[in-house]
Amino acid sequence: MTTAVKKKFRWGKFFSSLLLWVLLVIFVLPFVVVVIDAFKTNAEIMDNPLALTSHPTFQNFIDAFNEMNYMSALGNTVLLTVVSVSLIAIASAMTAYYVVRSNSKAGKIVFYALIASMMIPFQAIMIPLVTFYGHMGILNSRPLLMYLYVGFGCGMGTFIFHGFIKTGVPISLEEAARIDGANLRQTFFLIVLPLLKPVFATLVVLDVLWVWNDYLLPSLVLTQPYQLTLPLSTYSFSGEMSVNFGPLIASLLLTILPVLIIYIFLQKYIVDGIVAGAVKT
Known part of the structure; x- marks a missing residue:
């Protein structure tokens, strides 16, 4: 395999890996946002749904468990x-x-x-x-x-x-x-x-x-x-x-x-x- 072919192969592998990482972030990001927002109040979610909270709360899970009759x-x-x-x-x-x-x-x-x-x-x-x-x-x-x-x-x-x-x-x-x-x-x-x-x-x-x-x-x-x-x-x-x-x-x-x-x-x-x-x- 010549040097030019090897270089082309490495660049192809690099862009393929980059594309896969971008797709991974696109697919995982909504789930990460859901996990983050589950521990925030409504006001914090409306203010900035992507931001982390400094005061995480489990009250949302308690309210959800009771309101939806979870069991x-x-x-x-x-x-x-x-x-x-x-x-x-x-x-x-x-x-x-x-x-x-x-x-x-x-x-x-x-x-x-x-x-x-x-x-x-x-x-x-x-x-x-x-x-x-x-x-x-x-x-x-x-x-x-x-x-x-x-x-x-x-x-x-x-x-x-x-x-x-x-x-x-x-x-x-x-x-x-x-x-x-x-x-x-x-x-x-x-x-x-x-x-x-x-x-x-x-x-x-x-x-x-x-x-x-x-x-x-x-x-x-x-x-x-x-x-x-x-x-x-x-x-x-x-x-x-x-x-x-x-x-x-x-x-x-x-x-x-x-x-x-x-x-x-x-x-x-x-x-x-x-x-x-x-x-x-």
């Missing part, structure tokens, strides 16, 4: 997230397994229909959905919300599992299981399912982030105070004429804190699982 909202969010994500993961894995191993026209139609459903924006169908279920009298129901999450989440889940099962699960293992007397259910749950752990972890992380932080769909289905999730509860700090910024920002931190901890511990599975499930097709 009730947390319980609703955990219940909704655990049930919805579990059903999405199991249903997606079973659907993908059927599509790959049956290799039938019906399976292909189901698979392509699920992929096509991923291209439809939720905003395009939310009014018909609310109108339809409203006429049926089943709105304001947590089971309905879970059902909708499963319907909207199975498309991506099936797509990810499909690629991994097709190329990452040897059919010889299933044939050996059948020779040993295992039926289809035993083959799937005892042989295939344990091999899908990396994809399961990826799908769980992605769907937990989606369901936990979702505001729009719960706001259309849930209306009773005892049913509100954490994102819906943060709206209690916004009035018609004013916004209580301190407790509002503190409530946002309380909302994202549990799922942020989960993401930190499981983030390595996201890239690994997506590469295994989506690229190897």
Whole structure:
């Protein structure tokens, strides 16, 4: 490699690193501002939201915890997230397994229909959905919300599992299981399912982030105070004429804190699982 090429390579690496650092600052700065403002009074936030405070206060967190009925909202969010994500993961894995191993026209139609459903924006169908279920009298129901999450989440889940099962699960293992007397259910749950752990972890992380932080769909289905999730509860700090910024920002931190901890511990599975499930097709 000549000196000119080496110099060009070093400059290219320098500008690439610089660009990555700039993007990092752009993405992290809003979160840093939120953390700083959560310990400031409303007057300090309005005066200069970017400045540090010399008198940090935890009163915003106390007010947010009480006003948003945090424990009730947390319980609703955990219940909704655990049930919805579990059903999405199991249903997606079973659907993908059927599509790959049956290799039938019906399976292909189901698979392509699920992929096509991923291209439809939720905003395009939310009014018909609310109108339809409203006429049926089943709105304001947590089971309905879970059902909708499963319907909207199975498309991506099936797509990810499909690629991994097709190329990452040897059919010889299933044939050996059948020779040993295992039926289809035993083959799937005892042989295939344990091999899908990396994809399961990826799908769980992605769907937990989606369901936990979702505001729009719960706001259309849930209306009773005892049913509100954490994102819906943060709206209690916004009035018609004013916004209580301190407790509002503190409530946002309380909302994202549990799922942020989960993401930190499981983030390595996201890239690994997506590469295994989506690229190897």
